[in-house]
Amino acid sequence: MEENLTAKRLSEYFDVQKYNVFNWTGSFDEYLEKVQENPEITRTAFQRIYDMILSHGTEEYVDSKKKIIKYKIFEDPFENGKNAVFGIDIPLMKLVNFFKSAAQKHGTDKRVLLLKGPVGSSKSTIVTVLKKGLEEYSKTDDGVLYSFSWKIGDKIEPCPMNEEPLKLLPDEISVSNESVRLIFLKRINKKLASTKSLHKIEPEGDLCPFCRATFRNLLKDNEGNWLKAIQENIEVRRVIISEKDRIGIGTFMPKDEKNQDSTELTGDINYRKIVEYGSDSDPRAFNFDGEFNVANRGIIEFIEVLKLEVAFLYDLLSASQEHKIKPKKFAQTPIDEVIVGHTNEPEYNKLQNNEFMEALRDRTIKIEIPYVTKVSEEIKIYNKDYNKSKVSKHIAPHTLFVASMWAVLTRLEEPKKANLTLMQKLKLYDGKTLPDWTEDNVKELRKEAQREGFDGISPRYIQDKISNALVASEKEENCVNPFTVMNELRSGLKTHSLITSVEQRGKYESLLDSVKKEYEDIVKSEVQRAISADEEALKRLCGNYIDNVKAFTQKEKIINKFTGQRENPDEKLMRAVEEKTDIVDSRKIDFRTEIMNYIGALALEGKTFDYKTNERLNKALELKLFEDQKDSIKLTSLVSNVVDKDTQEKIDVVKTRLIKNYDYCDVCATNVLNYVASIFARGDMKN
Numbered sequence: 001m002e003e004n005l006t007a008k009r010l011s012e013y014f015d016v017q018k019y020n021v022f023n024w025t026g027s028f029d030e031y032l033e034k035v036q037e038n039p040e041i042t043r044t045a046f047q048r049i050y051d052m053i054l055s056h057g058t059e060e061y062v063d064s065k066k067k068i069i070k071y072k073i074f075e076d077p078f079e080n081g082k083n084a085v086f087g088i089d090i091p092l093m094k095l096v097n098f099f100k101s102a103a104q105k106h107g108t109d110k111r112v113l114l115l116k117g118p119v120g121s122s123k124s125t126i127v128t129v130l131k132k133g134l135e136e137y138s139k140t141d142d143g144v145l146y147s148f149s150w151k152i153g154d155k156i157e158p159c160p161m162n163e164e165p166l167k168l169l170p171d172e173i174s175v176s177n178e179s180v181r182l183i184f185l186k187r188i189n190k191k192l193a194s195t196k197s198l199h200k201i202e203p204e205g206d207l208c209p210f211c212r213a214t215f216r217n218l219l220k221d222n223e224g225n226w227l228k229a230i231q232e233n234i235e236v237r238r239v240i241i242s243e244k245d246r247i248g249i250g251t252f253m254p255k256d257e258k259n260q261d262s263t264e265l266t267g268d269i270n271y272r273k274i275v276e277y278g279s280d281s282d283p284r285a286f287n288f289d290g291e292f293n294v295a296n297r298g299i300i301e302f303i304e305v306l307k308l309e310v311a312f313l314y315d316l317l318s319a320s321q322e323h324k325i326k327p328k329k330f331a332q333t334p335i336d337e338v339i340v341g342h343t344n345e346p347e348y349n350k351l352q353n354n355e356f357m358e359a360l361r362d363r364t365i366k367i368e369i370p371y372v373t374k375v376s377e378e379i380k381i382y383n384k385d386y387n388k389s390k391v392s393k394h395i396a397p398h399t400l401f402v403a404s405m406w407a408v409l410t411r412l413e414e415p416k417k418a419n420l421t422l423m424q425k426l427k428l429y430d431g432k433t434l435p436d437w438t439e440d441n442v443k444e445l446r447k448e449a450q451r452e453g454f455d456g457i458s459p460r461y462i463q464d465k466i467s468n469a470l471v472a473s474e475k476e477e478n479c480v481n482p483f484t485v486m487n488e489l490r491s492g493l494k495t496h497s498l499i500t501s502v503e504q505r506g507k508y509e510s511l512l513d514s515v516k517k518e519y520e521d522i523v524k525s526e527v528q529r530a531i532s533a534d535e536e537a538l539k540r541l542c543g544n545y546i547d548n549v550k551a552f553t554q555k556e557k558i559i560n561k562f563t564g565q566r567e568n569p570d571e572k573l574m575r576a577v578e579e580k581t582d583i584v585d586s587r588k589i590d591f592r593t594e595i596m597n598y599i600g601a602l603a604l605e606g607k608t609f610d611y612k613t614n615e616r617l618n619k620a621l622e623l624k625l626f627e628d629q630k631d632s633i634k635l636t637s638l639v640s641n642v643v644d645k646d647t648q649e650k651i652d653v654v655k656t657r658l659i660k661n662y663d664y665c666d667v668c669a670t671n672v673l674n675y676v677a678s679i680f681a682r683g684d685m686k687n
Contacts, residue, residue, distance in 0.1 A: 024238040031236040039188045046102035052137040064442045078132045087377025112320045115342040117369035120458030123342035138241040145239045160288035161296040164203045205334025209283040248298030250291035254307040266290040266327045281329045295337045305341025370453025378404040396481040396668035409511045411456030413449040479667040527676045530657040532625035542611040549592045581620035
């Protein structure tokens, strides 16, 4: 019997050692030693975020002859992929290049980063990953971050903006005509240069008003003895960035115009403390708790940034260009943080037409975040939310695929090439090959499509309809199939708030018809393979074909296993297989010779030929076997509901293969067999 858990027993699981590491405190001298050992602990917010992104690693791949770098942080290693971003690696490369440039102080560090794109294109998700990454990075040795507190009597007063402790080094001219801070920084940056670091340490500006006033009073009390004031009144502490605790991460969302107040960004007077300190201009009577204040050393997110009132923009412009904010009643205060906003297209277009926003446009770097235009990437979005661990019902094979296919089709522009359909274009984008189409052609297709990925259906709409299908199936069978989802997608178009014209709705409905036809081809092929998946029968057919090909290429007779007589190679059998793989009569000799040369080369290496390694031959054998067996199985008898015992046994074997090899359940395997049987009954089977 398990013992009951008590507080004492649970306390054994609490990591006291990690708690002490995260809450380290020490003297200013100890901090100077740490800086000299590892100068990068003093990095700027831009430098820290760039290093944080790289710390999770990269992966390179080539798409249409273009080298793409995939940054693994956007797979969301923090919450098991909950906020993973798929299919937009090129925009994410531009985003990381922005941080790289800003980390090296090439000018982009004085800009507002603006993510712009259609609704549901993962703009806010990208920012969420960056914020979560920064939180976790600050807990590591590589991302360690420090600030300081004031020890005044019995009180410990933390710096309200978690500023860099090196700002405590006097920036005034010293006896050597160089400031104390400059003398120290010269040595540190010399060391950094020797390590070939991309960073240069330059803590900018003075202390915040609260710390400046506190330090000034302490220097006065100590008659200008800076060393004594530092040693007796400063405690350096480690900082763990946390959005929940409002440390290093700020978030601002525009509210009702009448209730907006810029003090939400820069802090406000604490009227209760005015009585204690006697003046509203005393920094001790001020709450430095605006979003810009709490985001210092980290990142501030502006949700729907372009809905801000003009009064807020002045703070935003100063914060980006000058790295300063203006709290009420105080001088401009330096900040060190990344400013990132996101907005949708209508709001951005309004900005473009507003002459009062010209200054903001000039200080903004826009990165466009489109919808995914690859089916293989789009389906990952839905697999993340509707996998077996999260959904109690069975989702039939290809259900999420057809939803993804339709979503991507709505986002693609009609190809200008007369010999290319939209479905073919979708396949080319997804890496499939088509006759007479090269990677250069695919690059050309992408270039000529100006707005691809910025129109069409949002992933949220697809998720809503899949959810509807899951709920609807509760009252019916315990399985959701592609037709259930396609019906939901179609019926939802009538009330879709973003579809503004009958023509657009009609286009989307016709695309659903294209998807349905594509699905028919997929399941017909799948049932074909299930029918012809008899391993022994395939091996016999392959052996028979190879024996005849060998005899043909060597101009020999073949012994009939039943009659024992020597006969000519069976041309009818060989052509029946070869035609299934589109080998024309004029190419048959070359194909047979290639097969025998390949088998001979394997024999020289001591290897045995396996038809499964030759995808083309494997498919041809499956199709030939299917053709031989389909009449004996009589699948079309399912339509008439008159199935004899022998046929039912064979159909049950096929159903078992669908369940075992293709992830069907009993319900959807039965449904798909009935559906394909109805296609056969219509005579709709491809030759």
